[in-house]
Amino acid sequence: MPKVLILFAHPALERSRVNQVLIQGVGDIPNVHFHDLYQHYPDFYVDVQHEQELLLMHDIIIWQHPLYWYSVPPLLKQWIDLTLEHGWAYGSKGVYLKGKRVLNVITAGGGHAAYEAGGYNGFTMHDFLRPLEQTAKLCGMEYLPPYLIHGTHRIDQAGAEKARKDYHTFLRALGAGEVDPEELKPLYYANDHRILNPVK
Ligand SMILES: Cc1cc2nc3c(=O)[nH]c(=O)nc-3n(C[C@H](O)[C@H](O)[C@H](O)COP(=O)(O)O)c2cc1C
Numbered sequence: 001m002p003k004v005l006i007l008f009a010h011p012a013l014e015r016s017r018v019n020q021v022l023i024q025g026v027g028d029i030p031n032v033h034f035h036d037l038y039q040h041y042p043d044f045y046v047d048v049q050h051e052q053e054l055l056l057m058h059d060i061i062i063w064q065h066p067l068y069w070y071s072v073p074p075l076l077k078q079w080i081d082l083t084l085e086h087g088w089a090y091g092s093k094g095v096y097l098k099g100k101r102v103l104n105v106i107t108a109g110g111g112h113a114a115y116e117a118g119g120y121n122g123f124t125m126h127d128f129l130r131p132l133e134q135t136a137k138l139c140g141m142e143y144l145p146p147y148l149i150h151g152t153h154r155i156d157q158a159g160a161e162k163a164r165k166d167y168h169t170f171l172r173a174l175g176a177g178e179v180d181p182e183e184l185k186p187l188y189y190a191n192d193h194r195i196l197n198p199v200k
Pocket of ligand 1: 010015016017018019020065066067068069070071107108109110111152153
């Protein structure tokens, strides 16, 4: 069974309305390991060896975070800068991540339409994620379409619970090998997968 690692980065979890709900009980899902970066490294001193060991033990890597200024929160960038070392993650001897899959799980204040071509934000979500996509590719990883929760400013408690239910269904299926990462590749967002959108 594929092993899933969630690298979670939220700089202000105490003020979170959505991610706080999404992560409830996530560590209980079989084959899913939840790793809270801000909890482990409040001082930003990332333990590179530990992070690399975690990566080696998993097949599917998830970068879960709120979208901050069209990008990742600072500790996730720090994690990338330090953990994806030359000679380990990339370069002629950097072969350790080859063949792994990676995707972003993102909450965004803006709605779906605001991230369409010609929309309010000028670029699509995929455009904003290009640096991460290329980072993954440089490391020999397959970058899968992101899992998006849009419009968080307008999500109420019931909406957050529904988002949690869907996310956990997706994770449970990933961990059980019931969602083949190959099936995600042609999708716009990972959450367009049929496991969350059964044909009626
Ligand atoms: C510093 C900061 C920057 C943000 N930048 C964006 C942004 O670029 N695009 C967007 O759609 N939402 C943006 N937001 C909204 C957050 O993405 C949103 O509040 C968050 O995903 C909600 O999740 P949470 O309840 O777990 O915090 C920003 C919020 C903050 C605090």
